Structure formats: C-alpha cells, structure tokens
Amino acid sequence: MRIGLFATCLGDTLFPDAVSATALLLARLGHEVVFPPGQTCCGQMHVNTGYQREPVPLVRNFAEQFGDPSIEAVVxxxxSCAGxxxxxxxxxxxxxxDAALRAGVAGVRSKTYELSELLVDVLGVTEVGAYFPHRVTYHPTCHSLRMLRVGEKPLRLLRAVEGIDLVELPEADACCGFGGTFAVKNADTSTAxxxxxVAHVTGTGAEVCTAGDSSCLLHIGGGLSRVKAGTRTLHLAQVLAATRARPYPLEGAPAGAARSPEVTR
Structure with a gap:
C-alpha cells in the first residue's frame, strides 16, 4: 500500500522520533511511505480555540497535499490530528x-487514520514483529478514545510485542490535563x-508510559520529570518500531535513536 505520512506540528518540531518510527514501522511491513513536502499544520489549534475561518488555507493545503489518488491511505x-x-x-x-474544498476534504478524510487504526483496521495486523523488553503502561488519549474511538486497538498491538511487560494504568480513561490551549488557559486545573x-503512572512501576499522541506525552513527561520518577515517555510508534535487530536503547538514549528509512517525496 502507498501511504502518505503526516508529521504534525509537534512531530515536526519536537518529536521527530515518533514520525521516523512510524515510517520505519510501515516500511518494515512492506508498504511504501510517501512524505508530501508541502504539508503544514492541520489547523486543529485554530478550531479548538474558536477560530474556524482562519484555518481554511491549512485545510485546503492538507487536502491538496494528500489528495493524490495514488496515496491509498494517510496516517x-x-x-488529535486525525480527529x-x-x-x-x-x-x-x-x-x-467552496465546493472544491468540500470535495477535497471529503476525499481525504475517508482515507485518514491514526496509526493503530491503520495497522489493525486497514492493514489487518496486530503482530508487527516488535521487541520491547520493558515494563510499559498505556495512556489512551482523549481524542483517540472519545473522538476516534480506537478502543482496544493500541492495546492489542502492545500485547503482541515480544518481551513486553504491559501493565494496566489505573483510571486510564481520565484526561491527563493537557487539552492543547486548555493547559495554558486553565493551568491550575490542568496541573491538578x-x-x-503522574501518580497513577508511577504507581504501575512502569519504565515507559506510551500513548498515541505526542502532545499528551509532552505533558505527562514533564510531570514525570519534575518528580524525578525515572519513567520515560515514548510514542506508541517507537515501541512498535523496535525489534531484536534494532532495539530501542532505553537507557541514556539520545534524541533520534530510532533510525528512519528513506521515504519517497
């Protein structure tokens, strides 16, 4: 399958490892990963803060960048960005x-997926050849849980990882408090x-807290670092991209440790 990869703003600026790991994983499974170079923000932050007219150019650009009929799916x-x-x-x-934008949006939205959705629902896989011999807990992010309703898909993928010790996160469906601009405008509530x-994550004794959104991991990771928990945050893609031949160097790993394959522009 020819799959278009959307990096997202956070992925592009702060979490390139998650983007590279996504490409690495899909390429390992035998798919062609293409990266439209003109992609920009999806406009989510504008809409979330009440500015619905302003992201029209961003929405149009997304439809144009990923509307190529040869791109069979967008991941x-x-x-939150998939939502x-x-x-x-x-x-x-x-x-x-206008009519052209409405048609373009309709064509792209029908083939757009969050990573676990693409793997389980479209590609029909749960065992991806991953090896991650660490104690891990999973945080289901609000958009994936409530808007996309990915359900057990990420957990099915994690349970199939060789060597993993997957532990349940207490009150997993509770929001971490990030919510984009919510964390800025309602800092006290967000911090609480x-x-x-953070208490629930540390209570599991996990070495790693994983999730499908880098934004939530940014928030949780900041909280864990401030209490010196010793628990690392990693995107789901990074866990699934690790193998016996190319394990993820959890201890003292520098940024960018997960090497990405060549992608087609």
Missing amino acids: MPSG SVRHQHEIVARRYG MLKDK
Missing part, C-alpha cells in the same frame, strides 16, 4: 469553504489533573 502518529482531519475539516469546509495522572 499520522496523532489521534481534526476527520471531523473538524468537514465543519470548516462546510461553513467557510496531571498530578493524578
């Missing part, structure tokens, strides 16, 4: 776009929610 290592493309883009196009999430 992104972000439940934006699948739900918010249609709202923006309907209210402020984060405190609860």
Whole structure:
C-alpha cells in the first residue's frame, strides 16, 4: 500500500522520533511511505480555540497535499490530528469553504487514520514483529478514545510485542490535563489533573508510559520529570518500531535513536 505520512506540528518540531518510527514501522511491513513536502499544520489549534475561518488555507493545503489518488491511505502518529482531519475539516469546509474544498476534504478524510487504526483496521495486523523488553503502561488519549474511538486497538498491538511487560494504568480513561490551549488557559486545573495522572503512572512501576499522541506525552513527561520518577515517555510508534535487530536503547538514549528509512517525496 502507498501511504502518505503526516508529521504534525509537534512531530515536526519536537518529536521527530515518533514520525521516523512510524515510517520505519510501515516500511518494515512492506508498504511504501510517501512524505508530501508541502504539508503544514492541520489547523486543529485554530478550531479548538474558536477560530474556524482562519484555518481554511491549512485545510485546503492538507487536502491538496494528500489528495493524490495514488496515496491509498494517510496516517499520522496523532489521534488529535486525525480527529481534526476527520471531523473538524468537514465543519470548516462546510461553513467557510467552496465546493472544491468540500470535495477535497471529503476525499481525504475517508482515507485518514491514526496509526493503530491503520495497522489493525486497514492493514489487518496486530503482530508487527516488535521487541520491547520493558515494563510499559498505556495512556489512551482523549481524542483517540472519545473522538476516534480506537478502543482496544493500541492495546492489542502492545500485547503482541515480544518481551513486553504491559501493565494496566489505573483510571486510564481520565484526561491527563493537557487539552492543547486548555493547559495554558486553565493551568491550575490542568496541573491538578496531571498530578493524578503522574501518580497513577508511577504507581504501575512502569519504565515507559506510551500513548498515541505526542502532545499528551509532552505533558505527562514533564510531570514525570519534575518528580524525578525515572519513567520515560515514548510514542506508541517507537515501541512498535523496535525489534531484536534494532532495539530501542532505553537507557541514556539520545534524541533520534530510532533510525528512519528513506521515504519517497
């Protein structure tokens, strides 16, 4: 399958390892990964803060970059961005776009997936050849859980990882408190929610907390570092990309440890 990879803003600027790991994983499974070079922000942050007209150029660009009929599916290592493309883009196009934009959005949204959705629902795999001999707990992010309803898909993928010690996260479905601009505008509430999430993560004794959204991992990782928990955050893609031949060097690993394959532009 020819799969278009959307990096997302956070992936591009702060978490390139998650993007590289996504490409590495899909290439290992035998698929062609293409990276449209003109991609930009999906516009989620604008819509979330009430600016629905402003992201029209971003929505149009996304539809143009990934609307190539040869791209059979679009994947992104972000439940929130996938949710934006699948739900918010249609709202923006309907209210402020023209007929061409509405058609473009409809064509792209129908083939856009969060990583676990693509693997389980589209590619039909749960065992991806991963090896990750560490104690891991999984945080289901709000957009993936409530908007995309990915359900057990990430857990099915994690349970099939060789060597993993997967432990249940107490009150896993509780929000970590990030919520994009929510964490900025409601800092006290966000911090209180984060405190609860960090306590639950550390209570598992996990070496790694994983999730499908780098934004939530940024928030949780910050909380864990401030209490010197010793628990690392890694994107789901990074766990699934690790193998016996190319294990993830958890201890003292520098940024960018997961090597990416060549991608087609």
